[in-house]
Amino acid sequence: MAKVLMKGNEAIAEAAIACGCRLYFGYPITPQTEVAEYMAKRMPKVGGLCLQAESEIAAINMVLGAAAAGARVMTSSSSPGIALKSEGISYIAGSDLPCLILNVQRGGPGLGGIQPAQSDYNLAVKSAGHGDAHMVVYAPSSIQEIVDLTAVAFDVGDKYRVPVMMLADGALGQMMEPVDLESLGERKPPEKPWATTGHGGLRKKNIINSLYIEPEELEEKVRARFERYAQIAEHEARWxxxxxxxxxxxxxxxxxxxxxxxxxxxxxxxxxxxxxxxxxxxxxxxxxxxxxxxxxxxxxxxxxxxxxxxxxxxxxxxxxxxxxxxxxxxxxxxxxxxxxxxxxxxxxxxxxxxxxxxx
Amino acid sequence: MTVEILMAGFGGQGILFATKQIAKSAMVAGRQVTWIPSYGPEARGGTSNCSVIVSDEPIGSPIVTKPDILLALNLQSFDKFVPRIKPGGMLIYDSSLVRKPVGRDDIEAHAIPATQLASDHGIAGAANVIMLGRLIAITGLFDPEEFKSHLVEGIPDSRAQMRENNIKAFEIGYGYKE
Structure with missing residues (x-):
């Protein structure tokens, strides 16, 4: 297999495209801006769309919309930008939608610095956003692993209908290592019969929603989600x-x-x-x-x-x-x-x- | 064997290009390699440095703090990084931009007026590749012919002159006599 030298930020973008991701919504922030730069170059060539939103908050809500329509979709940011996205992440989790969110962590709190950090562990793992919810969180330690886990992340997200976070850091984003991208092959997202795609009255309507006024109904939704979390805990742990x-x-x-x-x-x-x-x-x-x-x-x-x-x-x-x-x-x-x-x-x-x- | 290389100079001197050639050659030779630039709010004219580690074992931290080999292309980098070279390590520096004594006798120091040589040969801006030629000549890290083939790889036909310039620069550095 032919290896190429790639930065982590470029490798995840290329891997996402190989996995059938055709929509990227982002907003620049060091040390992950190369993701958007790479997507801006590549997406038009594969019939996809890379859009620089007006803010991180806008970008994550575009992700929500695209995921609701059944698309494989991703966004990326670094620590302060991920904090801004956390409301949207909670809505995505509450709407049972899959997507990939990359956090190339930098030092904090506040604007902090731009060098590598792992200070968003709790934010990623305990709860990004309000409410009782989880993301599946992957922590790669090489550029090849970023590529391999991108494929796993999309598949697991789709299988369980949950948002997935790739938790990297400034060093992994900026460094180059030899990677084999050919091993990914061409991947296709699964059918999503629940997606709000429009149907011309030919099927029962699909609704994507995170608002449940009746406490019993909401409790039932949350409990059902936690049953899926239990399945994830049983089958998807990696080490x-x-x-x-x-x-x-x-x-x-x-x-x-x-x-x-x-x-x-x-x-x-x-x-x-x-x-x-x-x-x-x-x-x-x-x-x-x-x-x-x-x-x-x-x-x-x-x-x-x-x-x-x-x-x-x-x-x-x-x-x-x-x-x-x-x-x-x-x-x-x-x-x-x-x-x-x-x-x-x-x-x-x-x-x-x-x-x-x-x- | 692990070799930790740090190359440093001004933004615009081609530090990233040069270090990528080292990384590419290491990859093609089947070695483990990491490449990471210092990243920050620097622009052209600011300082730029880049770490490359070539090894036969899996590489831990990609950031070089104590280099085995320092390639210094300006005075600021020389002043900042020469004290950090490992004892027994190596310094190659551009003596047209750094005119002062090395000040350490526990390292192997090599001077080459790379910027001057580049402009004398009508290839201004190729000091970075002259340094690479010198590096390969002294260390034998990679086969020079293979290294040259990587140097011109990926340069489009519209910039054919750049291929020639890179080869010329490499040979000037490779054949330089101190």
Missing amino acids: EEYKLGDAEICLVAYGITARICKTAVEMARRRGIKAGLFRPITLWPYPSRQLDEACRRAGVKRVLVAELNMGQMVDDVRLAINCRLPVAFHGRTGGVLPSPEELLGEIARLDAEIKEEKD
Whole structure:
């Protein structure tokens, strides 16, 4: 397969087109503007539409409309822009509509900075917008994985009729790596008999709506949605285990941070420290059972969570293992990436704790 | 083996183009590679730098903070990044724009007046590719003939002159004697 060098921002745009996405609505913001730039060049050539909306809020509501009409559709933004979209995301979730939302995270809060961050974990995973709802959240850690997960994201969104978020960061958006796009092939969205497509009176009308005045009716809608969420949790969790077989120290990290952790695990192994990495690929649903089982299987004694924030996913790790093990946290923020050496320092500290217990 | 390369200079000197050629050659050679530019509110005339990592193992962080090799194309970059080169690392710098002592004896330093050479040969603006020629000559990172073929790949017929200029610039750098 021929590989090409591509930025993450370009790769997801090309992958989306290969998946049959023909509508993109966006608004520029660093570090993801190349998505819109790429879409503006490519969409007209494949009979699609790239539209720069007047704001992030307008863009997400265009996504809602297109999704209601049955289209494969995506939007992208970076942290402050995603916050603006959160109302629309809630309406999309409440209307049971599928779409792909890319967040190329940057440092926050406020306007923050433009360098890589993972400070929107809670926003993505707990609730983007008001109400009782979830998005499926994917956290790629390489450009190839961005491409592969784009296909998965569209399919899962369509299957369960839920919005899906690709949670990347400034480094993944801006960096180039070799990617194989041919492996995607030509993909087609499934039939959507529920879509509001117009029918000339030939079938019963479809209604897309998120307003239910009767409490019982709304409760029933929410409960039905949570049954689908339970199905998603059962079938769609993804994760990677790296050198966890005999690990005493289990690092947990996702996205760009997981790559740096892998380097740190290698360095630790060379020193004879039994470290490994658990990398959640879906952040919602969180691979909780799988993390717990991996720790039990290996006989892990310490868990080390690394994130580009002050500690968000670390709570989900504690829940996953039921606080059975001590969980340490190493976070960098503001757009700073940790070095493998500083992570190795943390690993060595935990290794010393374990040795002390053994003595 | 992992080589961490940082190339830095002014916006407009072709830092991104040059580093992409390194990344492309690494990809074609079947190596692992990452490429990431510094991104920010800089415009033409501002500073520009780009990290490339070439490795036989999966690459962790793509951002180079302590380069094995620094290619410095202006004084600001020289001042900022020379102290960050790993001990035993390498510096290649444009001595027509940087006229000061290197100030470190634990690195291997190579001077080449790339900007001057480019304008002497009527290919102003090709200092970036002259630097690449020098890099390949000194390090043997890639086969020079293959590297040259990548240098002209993707340049449209309407800009055929650019292909010739790139090859010329590469050869000037490759054959330069200090």
